[in-house]
Amino acid sequence: MTDIPALDKLLKYKLINEEDLQKRVKELAAVINEDYAGEELLLICILRGGVMFMTDLMRHLTVPNAIDFMSVSSYGVGARESTGTVRITLDLRTDIKDKNVILVEDIVDSGNTVKSVVDMLEMRDPKSVKICSLLDKIDRRTADVKIDYIGFQIPDEFVFGYGLDIDEYYRNLPYIGVANPDVFIMPE
Numbered sequence: 001m002t003d004i005p006a007l008d009k010l011l012k013y014k015l016i017n018e019e020d021l022q023k024r025v026k027e028l029a030a031v032i033n034e035d036y037a038g039e040e041l042l043l044i045c046i047l048r049g050g051v052m053f054m055t056d057l058m059r060h061l062t063v064p065n066a067i068d069f070m071s072v073s074s075y076g077v078g079a080r081e082s083t084g085t086v087r088i089t090l091d092l093r094t095d096i097k098d099k100n101v102i103l104v105e106d107i108v109d110s111g112n113t114v115k116s117v118v119d120m121l122e123m124r125d126p127k128s129v130k131i132c133s134l135l136d137k138i139d140r141r142t143a144d145v146k147i148d149y150i151g152f153q154i155p156d157e158f159v160f161g162y163g164l165d166i167d168e169y170y171r172n173l174p175y176i177g178v179a180n181p182d183v184f185i186m187p188e
């Protein structure tokens with residue numbers, strides 16, 4: 001059995017409920033449909049946090065789209081802070097040359113991850129690369145990066161659910177919650 005805290009103790013409050021999340025995801029998809037009218041799209045999910053968001057987002061896309069996945073390691077084991085060094089641990093199967101790419105993320109924090117991934121993807125000559133992130137922790141940004149599609153700007157709290165984990169658990173929650181710091185000690 002895991003020693004992960006029980007949800008009723010861990011959850012300080014719900015930051016974004018399921019209804020608001022789904023409404024916003026639909027709105028983002030509508031904007032993307034408009035921006036890419038007449039074009040095709042490749043959605044790239046950066047594992048693992050972006051999975052829930054991407055699968056919900058793509059349900060509302062009407063522009064022809066394909067998906068692929070990447071995994072990068074940016075944080076030290078158990079660490080909360082990005083180290084700034086991003087390494088690809090699982091690469092795409094798709095050749096992105098001349099393709100319209102949207103990187104789909106659950107959260108942009110320092111911005112190191114998306115900045116490094118975009119830089120790496122640009123070297124493969126895509127037609128375009130944009131970033132779509134459900135959450136934007138703008139106060140913590142250190143990298144110079146523009147997020148093209150943002151679901152919600154959020155305060156600097158430890159959030160989880162809807163793809164975001166607490167020690168790999170609770171990614172399945174349909175809402176975004178704020179973790180109670182008395183219950184969950186955040187790794188530094």
Ligand code: PRP
Nearest residue numbers: 047048049082107108109110111112113
């Ligand atoms: C999270 C998130 C982003 C990154 C954002 O991933 O999904 O990829 O951190 O942080 P940054 O803007 O400071 O780079 P994490 O490494 O926690 O992996 P996970 O998605 O598998 O949970």
